[in-house]
Amino acid sequence: MFSKKFSIFIIGLYYIPQLIPSRKVSNTNGHDCVAKDFGQDSTVCVCNASYCDTIPLIEKLNSSMYVKITTNKDGLRFHKEIGIVEVIENKASYSDIVINVNASVEYQAIHGYGGAFTDATGINLASLDGKVAEQIMKSYFGIEGIGFSLCRVPIAATDFSTRPYTYLENEDPELTSFSLQEEDYQYKIPYILQALNLTNNNLKLISSPWIAPLWMKTIASYAGSGTIKEEYHPTATWAKYLLKFLEEYEKQGIDYWGITTGNEPSLALYPDAIQSTPTVAWTSADMQKFIKDHLGPTIENSSYSTINLIALDDQRGYLPDLNEILNDSAVNNYIDGIGIHWYQDWYESANLLDEVHNRYPNKFLLGTEACSGSTVIDLIFNTRVLLGSWQRAEDQAKDIIEDMNHWVTGWISWNMVLNTDGGPSYTSNFVDAHIIANITANEFYKQPAFYTHGHFSKLVPPNSKRIQMILQANNNESDVVSTAFKKPDGGIVITVLNSSDKTLDINIIDEDLRIIETVTPNSLSTILYWKD
The missing domain is CATH 2.60.40.1180 (Golgi alpha-mannosidase II)
Structure with a gap:
């Protein structure tokens, strides 16, 4: 999607975890945190089937x-x-x-804060005892949890699936064989419905595509620089595929507040030989045409015409490329918001957010993905998961504050639950999460970042x-x-x-x-x- 050269950014420290006995940290609300020290600069809170700390509502x-x-x-x-x-x-x-x-x-105005219902999140929830999984869901969405109100749902597989899959593996431009997969029925839909129930349906959902059927792509790879074949443009096949996802989830009782134009098209800037995350590549000119001729009209002429169409869904540094996409008035009319990821915020100025807001004041800005543990240093030193890292919590809190002070309307973290390796991930792209599940012990750990995120999601409600x-x-x-x-x-x-x-x-x-x-x-x- 972007003409800008990609860059690999490196942040991180080398930590050697050491297990130290647990202790109870007393506070004045709800059930106290049972803290455990894994040798980082802070501690986690341990939860199991019979006990988990809680955070009651703050009364006026x-x-x-x-x-x-x-x-x-x-x-x-x-x-x-x-x-x-x-x-x-x-x-x-x-x-x-x-x-x-x-x-x-x-x-x-604030739209909300939350995380993502990835396959990895659902797989880890399903791998725990039902009562333990319920504690996690209540921790995020319950009245004594941290009040998540805005969540992201991948359309088919991501790198945090156990396999690459789509909803249409065999060539079928008419989409007659489109079908949700077992991952939807086992690892996404049940937990989304549970979250909707816990929030009394006060949960906004955003859908995002990572992966396209190989027969639609210009290269025979789910990852890499491939885009949608030209032959499928006149029939708006890819746009109709995304619409079909909304239809199939509606049949399951799940409606979407927003849909993005595609997760991180800038991944296509990486050489195909080293890029393993599934993606669909777009130049700015092609994305403008796709929205104008296909995605915009397809949604506008459907029963989902009120859904929020969110452009970019990529790093802050690519915001200037929006000018090439939104300079067409028809495209501008279709787009409601702009999604940004946090991974390069440490060197991309927040002034870019102000510039976009000033140029497009009727478009909301929204943080659509963030996690720690994804740097080259983390890969080299195996620090993808750091149990008890305060530095990571502080980094994320600082980013949220900076975003809020520059017109961003919400902030969505990545996987809500990962295992102690930081997965599963079929591409081995392991990272950290707010909650880490210890499947063997049938317990989970709330990272410091779970609580710092909660200072916004619980204490700064939507609107x-x-x-x-x-x-x-x-x-x-x-x-x-x-x-x-x-x-x-x-x-x-x-x-x-x-x-x-x-x-x-x-x-x-x-x-x-x-x-x-x-x-x-x-x-x-x-x-x-x-x-x-």
């Missing part, structure tokens, strides 16, 4: 009080403390961090709006980032990431109200209050 407080929720490197997980809001006249402050809040200035927040760091405290939201019920949410190894004083000022607090070293803190 009167305007004289606030609540601070803390997750940190030292082992606190959603630790709750209640404080008193001050009424002030003199706004002078000598705190390390001053945050001035103006809730009357609103920015983007919240980002609000103006100005952070002033005194004494050269540069390791703090923050963002702020107004919830639908009027609650003000201030999220503060302290990446330093020091306890810092913070002073939140909102008109004539002041909250004086501290944030612990290497922590993510959320302060929540209501003004009426």
Whole structure:
């Protein structure tokens, strides 16, 4: 899809896990975390059939009080403390961090936060005892979980399947033999339906294609640089294939809020000999034509005309290429949003997000995929899964905050559940996840990133709006980032990431109200209050 040269990015540290006995970390909410140290810089929380930590809803407080929720490197997980809001006249402050809040200035509305229903997620859930799998589902979607509200579903196989498969293996341009596969019926549909039930159907779903039938592609490989054959363009065969997926899932009681134009077409920039992830390649010009002549009209003229069509679904660095796609008014009218992945955010400026928003203010920006453990260093040193890594949790929290501060409306992690190897993956593309299942022990581990993600998915519900927040760091405290939201019920949410190894004083000022607090070293803190 893109003319830009690809680059291989390297981030990571070499860790040697050591198993250390478990301990119980006390907090003030729900069931406590049973912590276990695997020799990383923090700990995991262990769950099994009979016990799992929980996170109750935060009840609305009167305007004289606030609540601070803390997750940190030292082992606190959603630790709750209640404080008193001050009424002030003199706004002078000598705190390390001053945050001035103006809730009357609103920015983007939030669509939600969540993860992906991959085959690997379903396979690991099905490999555990039913009660253990239920604990995982409740942890993500239950009322005492972290409140996932926006999830992604692959169309057929990904690299996190046990085999490459499509819904139409034999050449059939009329799609008469289109058929969902056993992976859909065993590993996706049952868990999606369970999540819908746990959320009272308050779960938005986005579908994304990775893989196309070989008979449709210009090369006989699921991966590599192949695209859709020209002969299938006049009949819009690929677009109708994607529509057929929506139809078949609707028959199973599952509707989709969005569909993307295709996962990471930039993968086709890698040499075919080394690229193993299934993909369909597109140049920007071809993608423009595909949306204009095939995908857009096919969806528009179907019963799914209100579904959100999401372009890009790739790295932030490719956002400039959207100009070539969206400069056609017909294409622009078909596209509702723009999906971005996080894997190159460490060197691609967030200003690109501002530029896209300013150019296309009626298109929402959405983080559609993120995970840790995918770098070359992780491959070399086998650090795809790091049980208890705070650094990975902190990296993801920082990325979410940065995205939110630059017009992004939600953030979806990759696999929700992986095994201790970081799979299964038929391409051996093992990575990390928020929950790691130990199938042999019939238990699972909630990574620190599970909780830092939860600070957004649970505490910033859909239809919240980002609000103006100005952070002033005194004494050269540069390791703090923050963002702020107004919830639908009027609650003000201030999220503060302290990446330093020091306890810092913070002073939140909102008109004539002041909250004086501290944030612990290497922590993510959320302060929540209501003004009426």
